[in-house]
Amino acid sequence: MCGIVGYVGNSAARDAKDIIIDGLKKLEYRGYDSAGIALNIDGELQIRKHVGRIANLENLIAGETLASRIGIGHTRWATHGAPSDVNSHPHCNSNETIAVVHNGIIENYVEIKEWLAKEYGITFKSETDTEVIAHLIGIYYDGDLQDAVYKAVEKMRGAYAIGVVAAAEPDKIVAVRKDAPLIAGLGEDCNFIASDIPALLKHVRKIYLIENNETVVIKSDSVKIYNAERKEIKRDVFHVTWDAESAEKEGYEHFMLKEIHEQPKGLYETLTRRIEEDGSIKLDGINLSKEDIENFDKVFIVACGTAYHAGLVGKFVIENLAKIPVEIDVASEFRYRDPFVNERTLFIAISQSGETLDTLAALREAKRKGARILSVVNVVGSSVARESDDVFYTWAGPEIAVASTKAYTTQLMCMYLIGLYMGRTRGILDEERYTNYLKELKEIPDKLKELLKKENEIHDLAKEIYKKEQVFFIGRGSDAGVSYEGSLKLKEISYINSFAIAAGELKHGTIALIEKDTLVIALATQEKLYEKMLSNIQEVKARGAYVIGIAKENNTEIEKQADRVIYIPNCIDEISPLLSVVPLQILAYYIARERGCDIDKPKNLAKSVTVE
Numbered sequence: 001m002c003g004i005v006g007y008v009g010n011s012a013a014r015d016a017k018d019i020i021i022d023g024l025k026k027l028e029y030r031g032y033d034s035a036g037i038a039l040n041i042d043g044e045l046q047i048r049k050h051v052g053r054i055a056n057l058e059n060l061i062a063g064e065t066l067a068s069r070i071g072i073g074h075t076r077w078a079t080h081g082a083p084s085d086v087n088s089h090p091h092c093n094s095n096e097t098i099a100v101v102h103n104g105i106i107e108n109y110v111e112i113k114e115w116l117a118k119e120y121g122i123t124f125k126s127e128t129d130t131e132v133i134a135h136l137i138g139i140y141y142d143g144d145l146q147d148a149v150y151k152a153v154e155k156m157r158g159a160y161a162i163g164v165v166a167a168a169e170p171d172k173i174v175a176v177r178k179d180a181p182l183i184a185g186l187g188e189d190c191n192f193i194a195s196d197i198p199a200l201l202k203h204v205r206k207i208y209l210i211e212n213n214e215t216v217v218i219k220s221d222s223v224k225i226y227n228a229e230r231k232e233i234k235r236d237v238f239h240v241t242w243d244a245e246s247a248e249k250e251g252y253e254h255f256m257l258k259e260i261h262e263q264p265k266g267l268y269e270t271l272t273r274r275i276e277e278d279g280s281i282k283l284d285g286i287n288l289s290k291e292d293i294e295n296f297d298k299v300f301i302v303a304c305g306t307a308y309h310a311g312l313v314g315k316f317v318i319e320n321l322a323k324i325p326v327e328i329d330v331a332s333e334f335r336y337r338d339p340f341v342n343e344r345t346l347f348i349a350i351s352q353s354g355e356t357l358d359t360l361a362a363l364r365e366a367k368r369k370g371a372r373i374l375s376v377v378n379v380v381g382s383s384v385a386r387e388s389d390d391v392f393y394t395w396a397g398p399e400i401a402v403a404s405t406k407a408y409t410t411q412l413m414c415m416y417l418i419g420l421y422m423g424r425t426r427g428i429l430d431e432e433r434y435t436n437y438l439k440e441l442k443e444i445p446d447k448l449k450e451l452l453k454k455e456n457e458i459h460d461l462a463k464e465i466y467k468k469e470q471v472f473f474i475g476r477g478s479d480a481g482v483s484y485e486g487s488l489k490l491k492e493i494s495y496i497n498s499f500a501i502a503a504g505e506l507k508h509g510t511i512a513l514i515e516k517d518t519l520v521i522a523l524a525t526q527e528k529l530y531e532k533m534l535s536n537i538q539e540v541k542a543r544g545a546y547v548i549g550i551a552k553e554n555n556t557e558i559e560k561q562a563d564r565v566i567y568i569p570n571c572i573d574e575i576s577p578l579l580s581v582v583p584l585q586i587l588a589y590y591i592a593r594e595r596g597c598d599i600d601k602p603k604n605l606a607k608s609v610t611v612e
Contacts, residue, residue, distance in 0.1 A: 002074060002075060002076050002077050002089070002101075002102070002103040002104075002195070003024055003027030003028070003074065003075040003103070003194075003195050003196070003199065004027075004072070004073070004074055004101050004102075004103055004161060004163050004175075004182070004193065004194060004195045005019075005020045005023035005024055005027065005072070005073045005074075005192070005193070005194050005195075005199050005200075006020070006071070006072040006073070006101075006163045006165075006173045006175065006192060006193040006194070006218070007019045007020055007023075007070065007071060007072075007190065007191075007192050008069065008070045008171065008172070008173055008190060008191055008192075008218050008219055008220045009069050009070070009187075009189060009190030009191075009220050010069060010189050010190070010220040010221070011069070011189055011190070012067075012069070014069070014190065015067060015068070016039055016068040016069055016070055016071040017037060017039060017061070017066050017067075017068060017071065019203070020037055020071050020072070020073035021037065021054065021057070021058065021073065022202065023073065023192075023194060023199035023200065023202075024037075024054055024073050024074070024075045024199070025054055026196075026198040026199045026201070026202075027075055027194070027195060027196060027198065027199050028053070028054060028075055028601060033051065033052070033076055033077060033078050033083035034049065034050065034051045034052060034075070034076045034078075034083050034084070034085070034087070034088035034089075035049065035050065035052075035053070035054045035056070035057040035073070035074065035075045035076065035088065036048060036049025036050070036057065036073065036074050036076075036088045036089050036090050036101075037049070037057065037061075037071055037072070037073040037074075037090070038071055038072050038073075038090040038092075038099035038101070038165060039066055039068040039070070039071040040068055040070045040071065040165055040167060040170045041066065041067065041068050043167055043168065043170060044167055045092065045096055045097065045098075045099050045165065045167045046066060046068075047090055047092060047096070047099060048060055048061050048064075048066075049074075049085060049088035049089065049090065050085055050088065051083050051084050051085050051088060052083075054075060069170075069220070070165065070170055070171065070172075070173065071165070072090060072099065072101045072163045072164075072165055072173060072193075073090075073101065074088075074089035074090060074101035074102075076088055076089055079105055079129070080105070080109070080127060080128045080129045080130075081126055081127030081128045082127070086125055086126050087126045087127055087128050089101045089102060089128075089130060090134075091126060091128065091130045091131040091133070091134045092134050093134045093135050093137065093138030093139075094122060094123075094135065094138065095138075096167070097138065097141070097166060097167040097168065098134050098137050098138045098141060098145075098148075098164065098165075098166055098167075099134065099164070099165050100130060100133045100134040100137065100162055100163070100164050101130075101162065101163045102129075102130040102133060102160055102161070102162045102163075103160065103161045103162075103180045103181075103195055104158060104159040104160030104161060104178075104179070104180040105129060105158045105159060105160070106129040106130070106132060106133065106156050106157070106158045106160060107157045107158035108155075108156070108157045108158070109129035109132045109158075112132045112136060112155060112156070113132050116132065116135050116136065116139070120135075120139055122135050129158075133152060133156070133162060133164075136152040136155060136156070137149055137152045137164060140152055141166065143168065145164060145165075145166045145169050145172060145174050146172075146174050146215065146217055146226075149162075149164055149174045149176060149215065150215065150230060153176055153178075153215075158178070158179075159178060159179035159180050159357055160176070160177075160178050160179070160180050161175065161176070161177045161178070161180035161181060161182040161195065162175060162176050163175045163193050171219050171220065172217060172218070172219055173193060173217070173218045174215065174216075174217050175193045175210070175215070175216050175217075175218070176214070176215045176216075177210045177211070177212060177213070177214055177216075178212060178213055179212060179357060179360065179383075180195075180355070180357075181195050181196060181353075181355045181382070181383065182194075182195065182210040182216070183195075183196070183197065183200070183207045183208065183209055183210060184207060184208040184210060184216050184218060184223050184225075185200040185203065185204040185206070185207050186204055186206040186207065186208070186223060186237065187203055187204045189220055189221065190203075190220055191218040191219065191220065191221075191222070191223050192204065192218070193216065193218060197240055197379075198398060198400070201240065204240075205239060205240045206237045206238070206239060206240075207237070207238050207240060208223060208225060208235045208237065208238065209235070209238050209381045209386070210225065211386070212383075213227065213228045214226065214227055214228075214233070215227075215230075238380075238381055253593075254401065254589070254593075254599045254600050255400040255401040255600045256401035256403055256405060256493070256589055256599050256600055257589055257599075259399055259400070259401055259405045259406045260405045260406070260452075260582070260585050260586060260589065261452060262396075262397065262406050263405065263406045263409050263410075263448055263582065264445040264446070264448045264449045264452070265397075265445070266394070266395060266396040266397060266406045266409065266410045267409055267410060267413050267444055267445050267448065267578065268445040269395040269397075270394055270395045270396070270410045270413045270414065270417075271413055271417070271441055271442065271444075271445075272442075273395060274417055275438070275442075279435065279438060281417055281420055281421045281424070281438075283390075283392060283417065283418070283421055284392075284393075285390060285391040285392055285393065286374060286390040286391070286392055286418075286421075287390060288372075288374075288390065288421075288422075288425075290425050290426075292372070293322075293422050293425050293426055294426060295344055296324060296344055296345065296346045296372070297324075297325075297344045297345075298324065298325050298326070298327065298340075298344065298345050298346070299318055299324050299325070299326040299327070299345070299346045299347075299348060300326075300327050300328075300329065300334075300339070300341060300345055300346070300347045300348065300366065300371070301314050301315060301318075301326060301327070301328040301329075301348045301350065302328070302329050302330075302331050302334050302347065302348070302349055302350075302359060302362045302363070302366070303330070303331060303349065303350035303351060303356075303359055304330055304331050304332065304351075304356055304358055304359055305404075305488065306352070306404040306407065306408045306485060306488060307350040307351055307352060307356075307359070307376075307404075307407075307408075307411060308328070308330050308331075308350070309408065309481055309482075309484045309485035309488065310350055310376075310408055310411035310412050310415065310485075311328045311348070311350055311415075312328060312478075312480070312481030312484060313412055313415060313478050313481040313482065313577045314326070314328075314348070314350075314411075314412070314415035314418075314419075315327075315328050315481075316477065316478045316481070316574070317415045317416055317418075317419040317478075317574065318415070318418065318419045318422065320419070320574060321419035321420055321422065321423035321428065321429060321437075322419055322422035322423040322426055322428055323423070323426070323428050324346075324422065324426075327339075329362075330358075331349075331356065331358035331359040331361070331362040332358040334362040334365070334366075335358070335361050335362045335365045339365075339366075339369075341365075341366050341369040341370070341371045342369060342370050342371065343370035343371070343372075345366070345369075345370075345371040345372070346371065346372050346374060347363065347366040347367075347371040347372065347373050347374065348374050348375070348376065348418070349362070349363045349373065349374070349375045349376070349377075349384055349388065350375075350376045350377075350411055351375070351376075351377050351378075351382075351384050352377070352378045352379070352394075352396075352399060352404055352407040352411075353377075353378070353379055353382060354375070354377035354378070354379045354382020354383055354384040354385050355379070355382055355383050355384070356384070359384060360383055360384055360387070363375070363384060363387060363388065364387065367387070372389055372390070373387070373388040373389045373390070374388060374389065374390040374391075374392065374418075375388035375390070375391050375392065376392045376394060376411055376414045376415075376418075377391065377392075377393060377394065378393065378394045378395075378396050378399060378407050378410070380393060392414050392417075392418065394407060394410035394411055394413070394414055395410060396410040400600070401599070401600045402492070402493075402600060402601060402602055403489055403492050403493050403588070403599070403600075403602065405489075405585050408485060408581065409578055409581065409582070412577055412578055413441070413444075413578065416437075416441060416574075416575065416578075420434065420437060420438065436572075437572070437574075437575075440571055440572050440575055441575060443571070444571070444575065444578050444579070447568075447569040447571065447579060448578070448579060448582060450569060451568055451569060451579055451582055451583070452582070452586075454566065454583065454586075455586055457566075458566065458583055458586045458587050458590060459586075459590045461548070461564060461566075461587065462587055462590035462591045462593075462594055463590075463594055465519055465546075465548075465591065466494075466590075466591045466594035466595055468496060468519045469496060469497060470496070470497045470498075470499075470513075470518065470519070471487070471490060471496055471497070471498045471499070471519045471520075471521065472498075472499050472500070472501065472510070472513075472514070472518065472519070472520045472521070472540075472545075473486050473487040473498065473499070473500040473501070473520075473521045473522075473523070473584075474500070474501055474502070474503040474506065474520060474521070474522050474523070474533075474536060474540075475500075475502070475503055475522070475523035475524070475533070476502060476503050476504060476526060476529040476532060476533055476536075477526045477528075477529050477573075478526065478573075478574070478576070478577050479503075479523035479524070479525055479526055479529070479533075479576075479577075479580065480500075480501075480502040480503070480523075481577065482523055482577045482580050482581050482584070483500040483501070483502075483521075483523055484500040485581055485584070486500070486521065486523075486581060486584030486585075486587075486588070487499060487500035488500075489584060489585055489588035490584075490587070490588040490591065490592075492602050493588055493589070493592040493597055493599050493602050494588060494591045494592040494595055494597055495595075495597065495602075495603070496591070503522070503532070503533060503536040504532070504536070506536060506539060506540070507539065511539065511540070511543065514540050514543040514544070514545050515543060515544055515545075516543075516544030517544060517545075517546050518540070518543075518544065518545045518546065519545070519546050519548070520537075520540045520545045520546070520547045520548070521547075521548045521549075521550070521584070521587075522536065522537050522540075522547055522548070522549050522550070522562065523549075523550045523580055524537075524549055524550065524551045524555065524558055525550060525551060525552055525568065525573065525576040525579075525580050526573045526576070527555075527573055528573070530551075530555060530557075534557065534558065534561050537549065537558070537561040537562055538561055541561060546563050547561065547562040547563050547564075548562065548563065548564045548565070548566065549561070549562035549564070549565040549566070550565075550566050550568065550580050550583060550584070551565060551566075551567060551568070552567065552568055552569070552570045552571070552576070553567045553568070553569060553570050554570050566583045566587075568580050568582075568583065
């Protein structure tokens, strides 16, 4: 959720303040209700923090010199305590000799807080769980910051990444990771910590991926990693191959719009990197033999949010192509219901960031029960990727907007490739069907480019309907899964009360909410369900609904029922979700734009959900 950046250098020409704030700007997508910075200046910690965007922090310190060669910074997504100046990070101990930034949740912070108040008479200024960390380290500190952090961590339960500086040690940052992302960047005469790679790309390409329960100590001339037993360990350097420009807007008004337009490229990369010259599929990072696949009697797909919606379509795909039963569950429910998982289960975890805590916890639960773990992720070296048996990268490229678009469609493409691979390996798919399916998938990037040309048409439609405060999405089969994603896109960036439902369920209660001018978006891209969807449209039209239909170009009969229709290029039913979701993304974008919403940074949301 939150973003962390730390810097230590030995050159007076490089200002820690400017470097840290620049890095925080690259992490605003992780959290942005407040921001702060702690700098060691002449043996004293200077703390500056402000509620709101990073620009507020910049205005606060404008005109101050604050020259320093070491510091830590933070951009916050509130979990404990409302967004405010006092609840902003960094947090300090009583005499402000220790400063801490923190991503995650300390589950036993109330217990620690009460103990600190009773035993040491400590008074707390904020409502946060983070403040207890600073006080805890403070009471253990006797000149050795690393030792104090170790002792504090022994008392803490939860998921966290923390960065710590001490006034008396102006050359050192100590950071710890437990179930929350943390990296260390290796520079020239300077080193860094951060929550995510984009924060450091301007300065470094060599990083260390910090593992669970590891401590990293960075100085200007060294980066040392220690395990929980305080033994130094060696780590291979991870070389970042994508550039900083790919994380910039490149002339688009918002990252979300840029990423919508990057989908043809992302789908092309995700697909063509896996197709051999003879037409066979090579799933790099996946080592599933024919024997392995035939051993599976069930597939579990587990994810959250948009990734879960990709899984809804993935269930249709794998069951259709490989004829293996598939269960799908949201990760936050899976881990608490003692699911029937064993060594004959293939567990597929889907996550854009690879750091989603609920998904990671579900993965670990499935692994404990003996399942084979296959992850579909976008971020190389992420926690989900590292803890999986097999990894399938989406090749979407960096996704910065909180509302996911290209990650979703590339996740779908991965589902098709996995389904095709398993179906062919099991002998379920004959060569004619396999070849035709692959041919259709190869045509998707170009068809999507044509579909994106309808952007102005969809924008005009958004201008007509953006004042609606309630919207229903309906569909059948895989269209139902796409409806859920379309509804989520609309609600998360426009704040419209949006609701998705399988169209056949309308009459079982929900239709009571349909009245004059209620907006209904109906997906009707499945040939065998097309007539039934027309009947569902008639049902809501009879009650006064205003209907926008999504259909294939050859199915114009829908015009007799719907008020407006957006057509997608013709394709086989099974792969229509790769196309039908895109008009919904564009519509959500322009509705939010017409409503004046902050599209890339919607309220109360964060890109990487690293807390429960």
